Every structure is written in structure tokens, then in C-alpha cells.
Amino acid sequence: MVETHPERFGQEFWTFFTAHIGSHLPPRPVMIDLGCGPGLLLRDLGGRHPGATLYGYDVTPAMVAYGRQLSYGAAKATLALHDVATQPLPHAPGSVDLVSMSSVLHVFDEPLPALAEIRRSLAPGGIFLLHDWIRQPLPTYLAWRRDVLKEGEAESRRRGFRLFPVHNKYTTEDWRWLLAEAGFAIRDETQLRASHQIFVTTPAR
Numbered sequence: 500m501v502e503t504h505p506e507r508f509g510q511e512f513w514t515f516f517t518a519h520i521g522s523h524l525p526p527r528p529v530m531i532d533l534g535c536g537p538g539l540l541l542r543d544l545g546g547r548h549p550g551a552t553l554y555g556y557d558v559t560p561a562m563v564a565y566g567r568q569l570s571y572g573a574a575k576a577t578l579a580l581h582d583v584a585t586q587p588l589p590h591a592p593g594s595v596d597l598v599s600m601s602s603v604l605h606v607f608d609e610p611l612p613a614l615a616e617i618r619r620s621l622a623p624g625g626i627f628l629l630h631d632w633i634r635q636p637l638p639t640y641l642a643w644r645r646d647v648l649k650e651g652e653a654e655s656r657r658r659g660f661r662l663f664p665v666h667n668k669y670t671t672e673d674w675r676w677l678l679a680e681a682g683f684a685i686r687d688e689t690q691l692r693a694s695h696q697i698f699v700t701t702p703a704r
């Protein structure tokens with residue numbers, strides 16, 4: 500995750516982010532990253548928005564420990580152990596400007612309760628940024644593991660067959676349906692990598 504971060508959140512991502520999200524945020528935004536992993540996206544957000552108050556939640560202690568020793572510049576950052584799938588977010592209704600979730604929601608058995616919590620926490624005009632896996636054909640997915648992740652033939656098959664049902668659970672259309680079902684309107688979307696779709700959403704009226 501740490502090694503692939505620069506490739507997953509490279510220049511193309513930030514160009515899209517600035518145009519569709521960053522330019523709509525207030526000067527002192529409250530931002531949450533759910534399933535924040537090692538905290539690198541929050542660190543990058545803090546670098547771009549020094550007035551921000553950042554929160555990162557993850558269920559894995561080692562991830563939170565890694566994120567806690569990063570520097571967030573002038574931004575204030577709080578990282579905490581928190582199970583987003585089962586626990587309410589520790590934020591007042593309408594108090595958060597940006598919630599992001601990257602490569603996390605697909606692992607939840609039941610995504611709607613977490614989406615309801617995100618919707619509850621967002622301020623008027625707040626943004627939910629969903630960045631997650633989309634379904635690819637099996638041969639394409641296995642080739643992607645070899646060519647992009649640089650796994651050898653044996654490893655790409657061993658890990659690929661195990662992870663195929665996890666990473667290829669939702670189509671882009673499934674995500675659109677799920678977001679609408681949870682009360683989010685899609686404002687923008689893009690695909691910067693064959694494996695992932697990015698949705699910029701706001702609570703629907």
C-alpha cells in the first residue's frame with residue numbers, strides 16, 4: 500500500500516481532485532478518510548489544504564500506528580482505530596466537508612449502514628469521494644496483476660484467483676446504483692486506472 504501510493508495517487512488523481520473537489524472546499528475543511536490505511540492520502544490532503552482538520556479511521560492497528568508517525572504539516576490530524584462497517588462515525592451530523600473512502604467499501608458485507616453514516620456526517624454541500632475496485636474480466640485481472648503489480652506467473656494466479664471475487668465484486672453500474680440507493684447524487688466520475696472508478700458525490704436532496 501505504501502509502495503503503490505504514489506502510482507495510485509499520482510498527478511492525474513490530483514489534477515482531477517483539485518478541479519472537482521479541492522476547489523469546492525472551504526478554507527478550513529474537515530476531512531475524513533475511512534479505511535485510511537497508512538495515512539498517506541491524509542498526509543497529501545494536509546499538504547494541499549494546510550487549514551484542514553483531518554481524521555483517519557482504520558480497523559488495523561499497524562495502519563493507524565504508521566499513520567500517527569507521519570507529518571501532516573500545518574493541518575491537524577487525528578488517526579484512530581475504528582470499525583467503519585459496524586460503528587457510527589464519531590462526528591456530529593452535518594459537520595464534515597469531505598469524506599473519502601479508497602479501496603475499502605468493497606470489503607464490507609453490507610455497505611448501506613456505512614453509507615448512511617457518511618451521509619449523516621456531511622455538511623450541506625459536503626462531498627463523499629468513493630474510489631474503489633470495479634469488475635474486470637478474469638483474464639484481464641490476472642494480466643493486470645502480472646503487468647501492473649509485476650507478480651510472477653505463479654504468484655499472480657495464486658493471489659489472483661483468491662482475490663478475484665473480492666476485487667471484482669461491483670461493476671461501475673453497481674456502484675452507481677448503490678450510491679443512489681444510499682441517497683447520494685453523483686456529481687462527477689472518472690476512471691484513471693482500469694481497475695478503479697472514482698465517484699464524486701453529494702447527498703441528494
Ligand SMILES: C[S@@+](CC[C@H](N)C(=O)[O-])C[C@H]1O[C@@H](n2cnc3c(N)ncnc32)[C@H](O)[C@@H]1O
Nearest residue numbers: 534535536557558559581582583584601602603
Ligand atoms: C486496501 S486498503 C486501502 C487503504 C487506503 N485507503 C489506500 O487507498 O491506500 C483497505 C484498508 O481498509 C481497512 N479496513 C477494512 N475494513 C475496515 C473497517 N471495517 N473499518 C475500518 N477500516 C477498514 C483495512 O485495514 C485497510 O487499511
